[in-house]
Each structure stands twice: as structure tokens, then as C-alpha cells.
Amino acid sequence: MKIKFLDLEKINNRFRSEIDQRIKNILDCGWYLQGKENEVFAKNFASYCGTKYAVGVANGLDALRLIINAYGFGAGDEIIVPANTFIATILAISDNGCTPVLIEPDINTYNINPNLIEEKITSKTKAIMVVHLYGQAVQMDKIREIAKKYNLKVIEDAAQAHGAYYENKRVGNLGDAAAFSFYPGKNLGCMGDGGAVVTNDETLYNKVKALANYGSDYKYHHIYKGLNSRLDEMQAAILDIKLKHLDDDNTRRRQIAKYYRENIKNPKIILPQTYNEESHVWHVFVVRCEDRESLQKYLEANGIQTNIHYPTPPHKQDAYKELENLKLPITEQIHQQVVSLPISPVLTDEEVKKIVEIMNEW
Numbered sequence: 001m002k003i004k005f006l007d008l009e010k011i012n013n014r015f016r017s018e019i020d021q022r023i024k025n026i027l028d029c030g031w032y033l034q035g036k037e038n039e040v041f042a043k044n045f046a047s048y049c050g051t052k053y054a055v056g057v058a059n060g061l062d063a064l065r066l067i068i069n070a071y072g073f074g075a076g077d078e079i080i081v082p083a084n085t086f087i088a089t090i091l092a093i094s095d096n097g098c099t100p101v102l103i104e105p106d107i108n109t110y111n112i113n114p115n116l117i118e119e120k121i122t123s124k125t126k127a128i129m130v131v132h133l134y135g136q137a138v139q140m141d142k143i144r145e146i147a148k149k150y151n152l153k154v155i156e157d158a159a160q161a162h163g164a165y166y167e168n169k170r171v172g173n174l175g176d177a178a179a180f181s182f183y184p185g186k187n188l189g190c191m192g193d194g195g196a197v198v199t200n201d202e203t204l205y206n207k208v209k210a211l212a213n214y215g216s217d218y219k220y221h222h223i224y225k226g227l228n229s230r231l232d233e234m235q236a237a238i239l240d241i242k243l244k245h246l247d248d249d250n251t252r253r254r255q256i257a258k259y260y261r262e263n264i265k266n267p268k269i270i271l272p273q274t275y276n277e278e279s280h281v282w283h284v285f286v287v288r289c290e291d292r293e294s295l296q297k298y299l300e301a302n303g304i305q306t307n308i309h310y311p312t313p314p315h316k317q318d319a320y321k322e323l324e325n326l327k328l329p330i331t332e333q334i335h336q337q338v339v340s341l342p343i344s345p346v347l348t349d350e351e352v353k354k355i356v357e358i359m360n361e362w
């Protein structure tokens with residue numbers, strides 16, 4: 001038995017006939033951008049997140065860039081951000097000319113450590129960008145308190161956490177504005193690139209919407225120096241179909257994570273922690289161990305494909321030479337030790353059981 005890290009074909013084939021029909025409708029009517037499918041999906045996705053507004057954009061990185069741009073943050077402004085995240089979070093900040101101020105994570109949740117934020121705030125700080133890493137919502141109370149005290153915007157990078165809760169609200173509705181990615185492998189993924197900005201702030205919504213469409217508020221009328229970052233109609237249609245199944249998919253992910261956490265019993269493996277089951281949608285199931293290379297090789301030899309999220313932290317990438325001297329030992333330790341096991345709504349009980357057995361024999 002060979003177990004893929006992520007079987008996208010199997011994931012999407014569950015909805016094949018519905019997708020075929022919706023795509024056929026688009027082909028029949030010949031309207032590919034800025035149409036009915038975007039309108040419907042934006043409405044349904046905002047309602048799912050519990051926010052007033054959503055706008056589809058080209059990808060998750062653009063969603064983040066557009067939020068920062070729309071708030072008018074730029075050169076000389078600082079944005080607080082976790083040091084252990086996918087590089088897109090940091091790219092969105094530096095792309096706008098802002099300076100990313102990297103904060104160490106909590107070693108247990110892998111999310112930003114709120115207790116380390118306040119000491120990094122200066123007169124240039126404009127926002128705190130949180131990342132709900134691996135699918136687990138950041139504990140927001142302390143973050144909100146600091147943001148209020150220093151008058152900062154709270155921006156969510158929700159690219160890994162579609163559907164996760166913090167207290168009684170969903171991710172996307174926990175700060176001032178949030179960015180989602182619909183990259184195929186995300187919990188809600190399309191068949192190409194896609195992203196969204198969600199918010200309750202009408203001014204921000206209108207500005208992001210215009211910025212993403214050449215800075216235009218109506219046809220051939222340009223109020224900003226915008227860009228072209230739109231979600232196409234086919235992706236919007238696919239996402240609208242898959243959105244209806246997102247909660248069920250996340251429930252299945254939780255079941256698998258629970259089984260792993262209860263049954264993987266190997267002293268060499270550190271399992272992920274969660275402070276509340278509903279807060280987590282398990283975009284990836286990340287374990288830690290001292291000898292990651294040998295674990296990966298062992299699992300590969302036993303037919304189990306794994307992945308690493310992520311092998312090198314942003315401050316150690318060649319692209320960010322200006323950050324290379326930062327001392328971020330917890331971030332570096334995480335990046336050296338993490339291995340992601342297969343987790344997805346189409347993984348079978350049999351496969352999950354086999355993974356546990358093999359993990360326990362290592």
C-alpha cells in the first residue's frame with residue numbers, strides 16, 4: 001500500500017459531476033471574469049466566514065499584498081509578523097515597502113507568541129499580521145488587547161485555516177481584514193490559483209476590490225494605481241461547490257488528527273498540541289523529531305509520503321539577507337525538526353491505521 005501525501009485527484013473527483021455541470025454553464029454563456037460566479041461565491045464565502053464582505057483575488061499572496069496596500073502602509077512602516085511562516089506572509093509585507101518585524105512562535109502551538117509582541121512595537125508599527133499556522137487559529141485575546149492599546153490593525157493570514165474557530169467566531173472574522181489562499185492543496189482549494197480578502201470594513205473592501213481591478217471603481221475610471229488580481233469564473237464556481245463540503249472535510253481532518261494524537265505512541269515523536277478541538281482544521285499534521293531525515297526515509301521506504309512545512313525559515317532564505325543575523329532559535333529549531341504526515345478528507349481509516357502502526361515501529 002502506497003500512501004500519497006496529498007491525493008488532489010481523489011479529493012476533487014468527489015465533486016466531478018457538479019463541477020462538470022458548472023464549468024459547462026460557463027462555457028455555454030462565455031463569461032469568464034467578474035461575473036455571476038464571483039458574485040455568488042464572494043457572498044457565500046463572506047457568509048461562511050461571518051463577515052460582511054469578501055472579494056475574490058488571484059491568489060493568497062495578492063490577498064495579503066492588497067490588504068497592506070489598501071491600508072496605505074508603505075516605506076518606513078513596520079508590521080509585526082511571526083518568524084515561522086510560509087514566505088508569502090513576509091513577501092506581502094516587503095513587497096509594499098514595509099519592514100517585517102519577526103516574532104518567535106510558541107513552541108507548543110507553533111503560532112506567534114503574543115507575549116513577545118509588545119517589546120517590538122515602535123512609533124513606526126502599523127499592524128500585527130497573524131498567521132493561523134497549520135490550520136490552528138491564533139489565540140487572539142492578547143493580540144487584540146495590544147492592537148487596541150497601540151492603535152494597530154490586525155491582519156489575518158488565514159491561508160491555512162479556512163473554517164477554524166477562535167471562541168465563537170471563524171478565522172477571517174477575528175481581526176480587521178483577512179487573506180485566504182485557494183491554492184489546490186489548501187483546505188478549500190481550487191484548480192489553479194485563487195485567493196480572497198474578507199472584512200467587515202466597507203471602505204477597505206471597496207478599496208481592495210478596486211485595487212485588484214486596475215484601481216478601477218467603474219469601467220475605464222481609475223482612482224488608484226492598481227493591479228490585475230482577479231479570481232476567474234471557473235475557479236469561483238469550483239470553490240462555491242467545494243465550500244459546501246468544507247465543514248465535513250474539516251470534520252474528517254479532525255477525526256484523523258484525533259486518531260493520530262491518541263494512537264501514535266513513540267517517545268521519539270513530538271505530537272502537535274491544540275488548546276481547543278474546534279480551533280483547528282489540520283491543514284497539515286506536523287510532528288517533530290530530532291532525526292527528521294531518518295524518519296522521512298523510513299516512512300518513504302514503507303510507502304508513506306511526507307512533506308516538510310517548512311525546511312528553511314524566511315530569515316535564512318537568500319532573498320532576505322537583511323534578516324540573516326536575527327536570533328530566532330525557536331523558529332530555527334521548528335524548521336529543523338518538523339515532518340508533515342498525510343492528512344486529508346479522502347484518507348481511509350485503513351491508511352490512517354497503517355501510518356500509526358509504522359510510526360510506532362520506528
Ligand SMILES: *Cc1c(COP(=O)(O)O)cnc(C)c1O
Binds near residue numbers: 089183193
Ligand atoms: C499558501 C499560503 C500563502 C500564499 O497563498 P498563494 O495562494 O499560494 O499565493 C500565504 N500564506 C500562507 C501561510 C500560506 O500557507
